[in-house]
Amino acid sequence: MSPPAPNPPRPEPIIRLRQASKVYGQGQAAIYALRGVDLEVARGEFVAVMGPSGSGKSTCMNIIGCLDTPSAGSYRFDGIEVGELSRDQRAVLRRHCLGFVFQGFNLLPRTSALENVELPLIYRGVGRRRRRDLAATALGAVGLTGWEDHTPGELSGGQQQRVAIARAIVSNPRVLLADEPTGNLDTERSHEVMHLLCDLNRRQNLTVVMVTHESDMAAYAGRRIHFRDGGIEATD
Amino acid sequence: MFWETFMLAIRAIRRNLLRSALTVLGIVIGVAAVITMVTLGSGATAKVTQDIAKLGSNMLQVRPGQGFRGPGGARSSAPMLEAADAEALAREISGLDAVAPSASQALQVIRGSANRSTSVTGTTDGFTRVRDWDLAAGRNFSANELRAGKAVGIIGHTVWKDLFGGQNPVGETIRLNRISFKVVGVLGAKGQSSFGTDQDDLVLVPLRTFQRRIAGNTDVQVIYVSARDGISTETVRADMERLMRERRRIGPEKEDDFHVRDMQEIVSTMTATTRVLTALLGAVAAVSLLVGGIGIMNIMLVSVTERTREIGTRMAIGAMERDVMRQFLVEAVVLAGLGGVCGILLGLTAAAAGARWMGVPFVFSPGIMMLAVAFSAAVGIIFGYFPARQAARLDPIAALRHE
Ligand SMILES: Nc1ncnc2c1ncn2[C@@H]1O[C@H](COP(=O)(O)OP(=O)(O)OP(=O)(O)O)[C@@H](O)[C@H]1O
Ligand SMILES: [Mg+2]
Numbered sequence: 044m045s046p047p048a049p050n051p052p053r054p055e056p057i058i059r060l061r062q063a064s065k066v067y068g069q070g071q072a073a074i075y076a077l078r079g080v081d082l083e084v085a086r087g088e089f090v091a092v093m094g095p096s097g098s099g100k101s102t103c104m105n106i107i108g109c110l111d112t113p114s115a116g117s118y119r120f121d122g123i124e125v126g127e128l129s130r131d132q133r134a135v136l137r138r139h140c141l142g143f144v145f146q147g148f149n150l151l152p153r154t155s156a157l158e159n160v161e162l163p164l165i166y167r168g169v170g171r172r173r174r175r176d177l178a179a180t181a182l183g184a185v186g187l188t189g190w191e192d193h194t195p196g197e198l199s200g201g202q203q204q205r206v207a208i209a210r211a212i213v214s215n216p217r218v219l220l221a222d223e224p225t226g227n228l229d230t231e232r233s234h235e236v237m238h239l240l241c242d243l244n245r246r247q248n249l250t251v252v253m254v255t256h257e258s259d260m261a262a263y264a265g266r267r268i269h270f271r272d273g274g275i276e277a278t279d
Numbered sequence: 280m281f282w283e284t285f286m287l288a289i290r291a292i293r294r295n296l297l298r299s300a301l302t303v304l305g306i307v308i309g310v311a312a313v314i315t316m317v318t319l320g321s322g323a324t325a326k327v328t329q330d331i332a333k334l335g336s337n338m339l340q341v342r343p344g345q346g347f348r349g350p351g352g353a354r355s356s357a358p359m360l361e362a363a364d365a366e367a368l369a370r371e372i373s374g375l376d377a378v379a380p381s382a383s384q385a386l387q388v389i390r391g392s393a394n395r396s397t398s399v400t401g402t403t404d405g406f407t408r409v410r411d412w413d414l415a416a417g418r419n420f421s422a423n424e425l426r427a428g429k430a431v432g433i434i435g436h437t438v439w440k441d442l443f444g445g446q447n448p449v450g451e452t453i454r455l456n457r458i459s460f461k462v463v464g465v466l467g468a469k470g471q472s473s474f475g476t477d478q479d480d481l482v483l484v485p486l487r488t489f490q491r492r493i494a495g496n497t498d499v500q501v502i503y504v505s506a507r508d509g510i511s512t513e514t515v516r517a518d519m520e521r522l523m524r525e526r527r528r529i530g531p532e533k534e535d536d537f538h539v540r541d542m543q544e545i546v547s548t549m550t551a552t553t554r555v556l557t558a559l560l561g562a563v564a565a566v567s568l569l570v571g572g573i574g575i576m577n578i579m580l581v582s583v584t585e586r587t588r589e590i591g592t593r594m595a596i597g598a599m600e601r602d603v604m605r606q607f608l609v610e611a612v613v614l615a616g617l618g619g620v621c622g623i624l625l626g627l628t629a630a631a632a633g634a635r636w637m638g639v640p641f642v643f644s645p646g647i648m649m650l651a652v653a654f655s656a657a658v659g660i661i662f663g664y665f666p667a668r669q670a671a672r673l674d675p676i677a678a679l680r681h682e
Contacts, residue, residue, distance in 0.1 A: 110595060110675050131599045138597025145679065149592040153294045165283050166597045210596075
């Protein structure tokens with residue numbers, strides 16, 4: 044009998060949380076928003092995060108998005124220990140590797156769609172010409188060619204969210220984080236946005252982590268993670 | 280990157296145009312006030328200097344008495360000057376251009392049925408040279424007329440207009456003290472002095488004529504002296520004082536019983552006064568700049584609060600603290616700078632109008648404008664710093680959640 048072949052080394056997951064906790068406040072008033080979460084997301088995965096209100100979904104997303112660091116435990120993004128980075132280093136990491144889509148869109152008011160999408164490229168130091176091109180391409184990818192000069196006030200909710208997605212992907216991030224991206228949209232627009240995310244996930248092998256309350260939307264994901272009381276209750 | 284930030288600031292300012300305009304109003308008014316005040320002040324100073332230059336800025340005067348020093352008494356007891364003093368000055372002091380001993384008296388000047396009260400000055404042909412005064416018509420006194428004390432006169436512009444109504448007076452006769460004088464010349468117009476008196480209201484006659492036929496004594500009230508160009512009036516003055524002490528036999532421990540006044544001295548007293556005034560007005564205006572700065576800080580703070588979500592979004596997207604800091608700082612500086620430029624334009628317009636109205640020259644001083652721009656930019660930096668730091672220190676999560 045030959046010895047069993049050694050397991051091939053598993054590739055490092057892009058997101059790896061180990062016993063990550065987040066505590067707000069101190070002593071008696073301390074609130075445990077996260078209690079020892081273990082979570083791994085591989086490159087190219089589409090993960091939906093679900094759970095009741097206050098269960099720690101947004102807290103977890105903020106940590107994954109390097110907007111925040113865990114109070115205890117470890118978070119490695121693509122092999123980098125995020126907890127050891129400074130505020131500015133995390134900003135640079137976000138600038139180069141992460142894209143965000145928010146529930147409230149968070150587009151700059153009275154600023155054209157194109158300029159909104161250009162924004163992350165400005166911080167990346169991309170030249171004006173190239174920025175225009177990339178932003179126009181990203182708007183095209185979300186089906187908004189021809190709407191470049193419209194301001195958020197002149198766009199529907201679904202269109203605004205698509206601009207926000209274009210802004211998140213324009214810098215070609217490794218991970219797209221979306222906290223309730225369809226929270227403010229009607230069913231039809233929600234499905235449109237989900238189709239878009241699926242498309243990006245599949246075609247560009249973009250890793251997507253999305254928080255949602257709706258199981259219809261979660262059904263688009265390859266994996267669903269259920270939160271309860273600051274911990275992961277189940278995965279399917 | 281700086282250009283981007285600059286354009287960003289312009290866009291942010293344009294997004295809220297009315298509010299931006301109201302915000303910079305303080306700066307605009309402050310800068311405009313400083314520019315107007317300082318420009319008009321410099322204009323007034325320039326006018327005083329010009330006026331005194333009309334008198335001849337390299338002119339000195341010798342008068343009997345102690346002048347401004349000490350209480351009166353010395354003046355009346357001091358002996359008068361005499362024509363010989365002037366001759367001695369002209370002979371012995373180097374660097375002099377002209378010397379003009381003078382004595383004056385108020386008199387009626389009559390021509391036919393017209394008459395006028397004017398100042399009659401007995402002097403020499405050096406007078407026009409010392410005072411840098413050209414003849415509009417006719418000629419100066421001749422050596423013979425001066426020596427012999429002939430009854431000839433040179434009339435001032437005002438006297439000419441009043442008594443001759445624009446006709447050629449040369450060769451005509453005027454009467455002073457019941458004596459007929461032949462007019463040989465007319466002085467050019469000098470206008471008002473900065474003390475408000477009409478300089479052209481006078482008649483010149485030869486000194487000897489004045490002494491013999493009008494005053495009835497040999498007194499000389501004042502000797503005007505002009506230094507040659509490039510000669511320091513300080514040196515001339517010291518030489519004159521030495522010579523006069525000698526001539527008046529004043530012992531080494533005694534005080535002068537005459538005084539030499541230097542036009543430079545008068546110029547500097549007067550310009551110093553207007554300068555102090557200018558500085559004072561400028562300072563008051565600068566206070567309004569400060570108030571303008573506080574206005575900018577206030578609005579920037581409001582803006583930071585209002586744009587908290589925007590700041591959160593920018594941070595999530597990858598803006599570092601210093602990016603946010605720079606954005607708000609540049610915005611404040613651009614705002615203040617625009618205010619400064621508007622203020623300069625407004626200030627120059629107001630100063631030009633004011634200068635015309637006050638009859639002073641419009642003195643364009645680039646220094647004060649640069650100062651105003653620098654000051655308003657500094658106001659932007661100083662008062663923009665605190666709000667900008669506030670924005671940069673925001674927690675991105677809290678900022679994103681801000682309503
Ligand atoms: N800045 C904070 N200070 C104090 N407590 C906080 C803070 N942020 C979150 N929490 C608490 O942490 C817990 C988890 O909050 P979190 O926002 O992660 O919930 P969630 O799952 O996103 O809820 P929802 O579905 O309503 O968005 C909550 O009890 C909340 O009150
Ligand atoms: Mg949430």
